[in-house]
Amino acid sequence: MDEKRIVLIFVISAVVIAFAAAYASSHPDGLEWVAEKMGFIGNSSEAILKAPMPDYEIPCVKGAYWSTLLAGILGASITGAVFFLTGIFCRKKSN
Amino acid sequence: MEGREMHIPDGFLSIPVSVVSYATSAIGVGASIRSLKKNMADRMIPTMGALAAFIFAAQMFNFPVAGGTSGHLMGGFLAAVLVGPMAATIIISVVLIVQCLLFQDGGLLALGANMLNMALFATWGGWAIYRSLSALSGRGFRWAAIFIGAWSSMVIASAACAIELAASGTIAARIVMPAMIGVHAIIGIGEGLITALVVSFVERVGVQKVCSGRP
Numbered sequence: 004m005d006e007k008r009i010v011l012i013f014v015i016s017a018v019v020i021a022f023a024a025a026y027a028s029s030h031p032d033g034l035e036w037v038a039e040k041m042g043f044i045g046n047s048s049e050a051i052l053k054a055p056m057p058d059y060e061i062p063c064v065k066g067a068y069w070s071t072l073l074a075g076i077l078g079a080s081i082t083g084a085v086f087f088l089t090g091i092f093c094r095k096k097s098n
Numbered sequence: 099m100e101g102r103e104m105h106i107p108d109g110f111l112s113i114p115v116s117v118v119s120y121a122t123s124a125i126g127v128g129a130s131i132r133s134l135k136k137n138m139a140d141r142m143i144p145t146m147g148a149l150a151a152f153i154f155a156a157q158m159f160n161f162p163v164a165g166g167t168s169g170h171l172m173g174g175f176l177a178a179v180l181v182g183p184m185a186a187t188i189i190i191s192v193v194l195i196v197q198c199l200l201f202q203d204g205g206l207l208a209l210g211a212n213m214l215n216m217a218l219f220a221t222w223g224g225w226a227i228y229r230s231l232s233a234l235s236g237r238g239f240r241w242a243a244i245f246i247g248a249w250s251s252m253v254i255a256s257a258a259c260a261i262e263l264a265a266s267g268t269i270a271a272r273i274v275m276p277a278m279i280g281v282h283a284i285i286g287i288g289e290g291l292i293t294a295l296v297v298s299f300v301e302r303v304g305v306q307k308v309c310s311g312r313p
Contacts, residue, residue, distance in 0.1 A: 013148035017155040028160040028168035032104040033281040036167040048109030054202035079151040082196045086147025
């Protein structure tokens with residue numbers, strides 16, 4: 004079935020990318036680069052909400068590679084889980 | 099702001115701009131959810147979840163761009179091509195909410211603007227351009243239409259971000275607009291290439307039509 008195959012493809016790809024994420028470019032991205040160049044990077048305030056894994060690293064995990072890898076897997080899983088749980092909820096409701 | 103954080107952080111946008119963008123994106127996301135409830139089969143939900151997980155991971159992978167900058171896949175247009183623009187809007191919104199709440203990527207005040215720019219403007223703008231190009235030029239130019247749609251989605255998001263920054267009084271429009279569009283016109287090439295690559299891969303492994311909920 005097409006849907007099962009595509010789910011498998013994207014889940015595997017997400018895991019592969021998470022393993023590579025520690026090697027991503029650390030150059031500033033587009034907005035950050037413009038903000039630095041145009042001198043408004045300093046406007047960036049303390050985040051109102053302190054997130055548990057800032058900068059895609061899990062604070063209690065030692066070693067940047069593993070920290071980023073686990074944060075990536077965790078983030079991708081939670082993102083996917085939002086939909087899978089919604090799906091289960093919808094199915095229960097329609098039964 | 100350092101390292102892997104890349105969406106609009108808190109402090110860049112004024113309160114009025116934040117409020118207006120929250121309200122506008124809420125309307126857009128709400129409309130997409132209502133339309134999906136009516137038109138989409140429940141069995142598509144796992145596909146959306148897997149695609150969302152993939153886009154979350156892909157957004158962590160910054161690729162280097164000329165001149166000491168980097169970019170990463172935005173994915174809204176990619177999702178629109180694969181599962182339709184309504185589902186794409188929801189996918190990118192969920193990715194942005196998870197990034198904001200758990201990873202401090204993008205400020206909570208700026209979340210409305212980040213959703214407006216990437217889940218709505220970029221996704222729908224790129225999609226509209228892709229559809230009109232496909233209609234004009236026929237199937238032979240499909241890959242050109244996909245590349246241009248993806249590239250446009252990046253440029254549209256950057257222009258929207260520049261307008262919000264200018265409207266917030268953070269920086270003058272005539273300065274920030276060309277700078278934002280200039281950088282993202284280059285990053286958009288990456289968006290176009292990755293999008294074409296992923297779509298062609300998905301089609302090559304035999305998934306011809308992912309979603310029945312396309313308009």
